[in-house]
Amino acid sequence: MANGAVTMRSRLENHARSLPSSRRERYCGLVNYGNTCYANSIIQALYFCEPFRREVLTFFAELQRRRERGRRTKSGVALGDLIPDNYPYRNNQAGYRENVLTALADLFAELHGLKGKNSNGPVVSVSVAALARHSPNTGVLDGTVLAPQTATYTGLVEPRNFIARVRQTSDLFAGYMHHDSHEFLNFLLNQCSELLKEEHRMHLLASEPSQGGVSSEEQFTTFVERIFQGELVNETRCLGCETITRREEHFLDLSLDIEQHSSISACLRNFSAHEMLRSGDKFYCNVCRTLQEAEKRMLIRRVPQVLALHLKRFKFLEANMKLLYKKLNYRISFPMELRVCNVSDDAEDVDGLYELFSVVVHVGAGPSHGHYVTLAKSSGGIWMLYDDDQVEVVEDYSLQEVFGISESGQSVTGSCSSDCGYILFYIRRDAESSNGANDCEHHPVA
Numbered sequence: 001m002a003n004g005a006v007t008m009r010s011r012l013e014n015h016a017r018s019l020p021s022s023r024r025e026r027y028c029g030l031v032n033y034g035n036t037c038y039a040n041s042i043i044q045a046l047y048f049c050e051p052f053r054r055e056v057l058t059f060f061a062e063l064q065r066r067r068e069r070g071r072r073t074k075s076g077v078a079l080g081d082l083i084p085d086n087y088p089y090r091n092n093q094a095g096y097r098e099n100v101l102t103a104l105a106d107l108f109a110e111l112h113g114l115k116g117k118n119s120n121g122p123v124v125s126v127s128v129a130a131l132a133r134h135s136p137n138t139g140v141l142d143g144t145v146l147a148p149q150t151a152t153y154t155g156l157v158e159p160r161n162f163i164a165r166v167r168q169t170s171d172l173f174a175g176y177m178h179h180d181s182h183e184f185l186n187f188l189l190n191q192c193s194e195l196l197k198e199e200h201r202m203h204l205l206a207s208e209p210s211q212g213g214v215s216s217e218e219q220f221t222t223f224v225e226r227i228f229q230g231e232l233v234n235e236t237r238c239l240g241c242e243t244i245t246r247r248e249e250h251f252l253d254l255s256l257d258i259e260q261h262s263s264i265s266a267c268l269r270n271f272s273a274h275e276m277l278r279s280g281d282k283f284y285c286n287v288c289r290t291l292q293e294a295e296k297r298m299l300i301r302r303v304p305q306v307l308a309l310h311l312k313r314f315k316f317l318e319a320n321m322k323l324l325y326k327k328l329n330y331r332i333s334f335p336m337e338l339r340v341c342n343v344s345d346d347a348e349d350v351d352g353l354y355e356l357f358s359v360v361v362h363v364g365a366g367p368s369h370g371h372y373v374t375l376a377k378s379s380g381g382i383w384m385l386y387d388d389d390q391v392e393v394v395e396d397y398s399l400q401e402v403f404g405i406s407e408s409g410q411s412v413t414g415s416c417s418s419d420c421g422y423i424l425f426y427i428r429r430d431a432e433s434s435n436g437a438n439d440c441e442h443h444p445v446a
């Protein structure tokens with residue numbers, strides 16, 4: 001057993017060392033603090049989302065600089081002074097706020113070997129000056145700076161502070177219960193985005209107090225939105241007058257209904273299928289000025305850089321006159337490369353080809369007593385399995401093992417396991433080349 005662990009570790013070490021230094025990364029397990037696999041699985045999936053990791057580590061670099069400088073703004077006002085007393089994330093006299101985002105940044109830095117203890121014991125500390133070397137064009141740290149500054153590429157990280165901060169911030173995740181990893185993903189992305197906006201507003205307030213901090217708030221897009229946000233268009237055609245009403249909405253991920261023996265492409269087509277609005281569900285047409293039967297569908301108008309797809313595997317089902325909350329182990333195949341076809345006629349960038357880089361997997365029978373693990377692709381193209389503190393190299397066919405179970409009760413590989421892909425993360429193939437090139441937005445520096 002011990003020998004196996006050593007072999008695995010050295011295999012991971014060798015893999016990391018075989019990569020060019022700018023693409024070198026660390027493979028660390030995360031300690032579980034009692035049912036926190038819902039959070040650990042999402043952290044690993046997001047850590048292996050390259051543009052997100054780069055932005056969070058850049059945020060960390062600036063956070064460190066702020067911590068060291070005591071955060072004085074140009075106008076001589078400490079940002080901390082501008083935070084109202086009842087602001088939920090107000091921290092201390094140091095003038096910066098510790099919140100879910102700063103805790104995530106610290107955690108990513110530790111996963112990346114930029115701070116904290118590495119597996120050999122010594123505390124790693126990278127100079128802020130080194131971290132703050134920005135790529136002049138993009139404002140984002142370059143790959144060389146972000147290469148792990150450590151001698152070992154494997155380890156175990158304790159996300160204690162991050163989990164504590166999450167429990168303190170959200171009533172939903174306050175207890176020690178099992179939670180839904182999709183709900184956690186939503187919480188985390190929205191929370192980070194809101195904090196970045198809040199920070200931007202504070203920055204405007206500090207730099208142009210007369211403007212009241214509202215001048216360019218409207219156009220401000222956070223890196224979370226820039227990476228994950230896409231746009232849907234909801235089209236409703238009145239069957240009385242044929243008028244088409246269009247309503248746009250943003251999304252950070254798509255939740256897809258599933259059917260037995262299906263594929264992600266079929267789920268996406270189904271997501272955009274025509275739906276009839278009739279009888280009790282009629283549509284009020286502004287042209288006809290009355291309730292009318294209508295045909296409705298949802299199409300993607302702008303595809304995001306990173307497409308997160310959530311499979312609705314947990315459902316209330318009626319059985320024996322009772323409503324039961326059940327897990328659907330349906331077999332849903334998903335490809336390594338995905339072309340999104342359910343786009344609207346006026347969509348920008350229609351031919352986006354996506355590549356799978358991470359899958360959050362639900363293991364076990366039910367929604368309330370299961371377990372989450374993550375399959376993630378390393379920079380070198382090797383797939384890893386992250387199961388809390390355990391990290392393993394896996395073969396590509398492991399992905400097929402989490403498609404789910406067919407009617408015959410077996411998975412593709414013949415096993416009867418109930419491990420099912422739950423959240424899939426795809427990245428635009430061309431995203432790497434365009435990423436950062438026109439990213440003028442940057443979170444403010446005090």
Ligand SMILES: [Zn+2]
Nearest residue numbers: 238241285288
């Ligand atoms: Zn009408």
